[in-house]
Amino acid sequence: MIKVDNIKKRFGEEEILKGISTVFHKGKTNLIIGQSGSGKTVMLKCLLGLFKPEEGLIYYEEKAIQHMNEEQQRDLREEIGMLFQGGALFDSMNIEENVMFPLRMFTKQKKSEMLDRVNEVLSRVNLEGVNKKYPAEISGGMQKRVSIARAIVNRPKYLFCDEPNSGLDPKTATVIDNLIQEITHEFDITTVVVTHDMNSVMEIGENIVFLKNGVLVWQGNNTDIFNTDNVDVTDFVYSSDLFKKIREIQLKER
Numbered sequence: 085m086i087k088v089d090n091i092k093k094r095f096g097e098e099e100i101l102k103g104i105s106t107v108f109h110k111g112k113t114n115l116i117i118g119q120s121g122s123g124k125t126v127m128l129k130c131l132l133g134l135f136k137p138e139e140g141l142i143y144y145e146e147k148a149i150q151h152m153n154e155e156q157q158r159d160l161r162e163e164i165g166m167l168f169q170g171g172a173l174f175d176s177m178n179i180e181e182n183v184m185f186p187l188r189m190f191t192k193q194k195k196s197e198m199l200d201r202v203n204e205v206l207s208r209v210n211l212e213g214v215n216k217k218y219p220a221e222i223s224g225g226m227q228k229r230v231s232i233a234r235a236i237v238n239r240p241k242y243l244f245c246d247e248p249n250s251g252l253d254p255k256t257a258t259v260i261d262n263l264i265q266e267i268t269h270e271f272d273i274t275t276v277v278v279t280h281d282m283n284s285v286m287e288i289g290e291n292i293v294f295l296k297n298g299v300l301v302w303q304g305n306n307t308d309i310f311n312t313d314n315v316d317v318t319d320f321v322y323s324s325d326l327f328k329k330i331r332e333i334q335l336k337e338r
C-alpha cells in the first residue's frame with residue numbers, strides 16, 4: 085500500500101501538484117489518468133522519490149519516504165519494479181542479460197541462481213527460447229513482456245508502469261494490460277500505472293485516480309467511471325467518438 089498525504093510540488097512559480105491525497109492499494113492495479121500536462125508523470129516521479137514534494141508525505145506501508153534514512157531508501161528501491169515507457173531495454177544486451185540486470189545490481193546471487201530466476205520470469209510472461217536474442221530481433225509486444233519480466237525479476241512489492249501500452253496495437257496492448265493485472269494479483273503487488281489509454285481503464289482500472297491541472301478531481305473503479313456525472317471525467321472518457329456513441333446508448337437506456 086502506498087499512501088499519499090497532501091503532496092504539493094512546484095517548479096519555480098508554477099504549482100504542478102496542488103495537494104494530492106490518495107491511497108494506492110496492495111494487490112490492485114491502480115491507475116493514474118488525466119489529460120496531457122495534468123501532472124501524472126510528476127506524481128509518478130514523486131512516488132519514486134525522484135522529485136521531492138515541497139509539502140506532504142508519501143508512505144510506503146507505515147513509513148514515509150521523507151523520513152527514511154539512506155539505507156531504508158536503498159532497501160525500498162530494491163522493492164520497486166519499474167516498467168518504463170517504450171520498454172527501455174539495453175540494446176547491446178541479449179534478453180537474458182537484460183532480465184538479469186536488476187539481480188546483478190541488487191543481489192549477490194550465483195550466476196546459476198540468477199539464470200534460474202530469469203528463466204522462471206521469462207516463462208511467466210510466456211516468453212521461452214528468446215534468451216540469446218537481442219531486443220531488436222523481437223517484436224514490440226515481446227519487448228514489453230521482457231520489460232515486465234525484468235521489472236518483476238527481483239520480486240518487487242511495488243510495480244510502476246509508465247504508459248505501458250505506448251506503441252502497441254490494441255490487441256497486444258490488452259495482452260500486456262492483462263499480464264500486468266495477473267502478476268499484480270498473483271504476487272500481491274501494489275501496482276501503479278500511468279496511462280492515457282481508455283482501453284486500459286476499462287480492462288484493469290481497479291482503482292483509478294483522475295488528475296486535472298494537478299488536482300485529484302475523481303477517484304473510483306472502471307465501473308464507477310462510466311456512471312459518474314463528474315464533467316471532467318466524462319469529457320475525458322468520452323473524448324473519443326467510440327466512447328461518445330457508447331455514452332449516448334447508455335443514456336438512452338437509463
Ligand SMILES: Nc1ncnc2c1ncn2[C@@H]1O[C@H](COP(=O)(O)OP(=O)(O)OP(=O)(O)O)[C@@H](O)[C@H]1O
Nearest residue numbers: 095096100118119120121122123124125126127280
Ligand atoms: N522537470 C520539470 N521542470 C519544470 N516543469 C516540469 C518538469 N516536469 C514537468 N513539468 C511540468 O509539469 C506539468 C505536468 O507535467 P507531467 O509530465 O506530469 O504531465 P503528464 O500528465 O504526465 O502529461 P503527458 O500525459 O503528456 O505525459 C507540465 O506543465 C510540465 O511542463
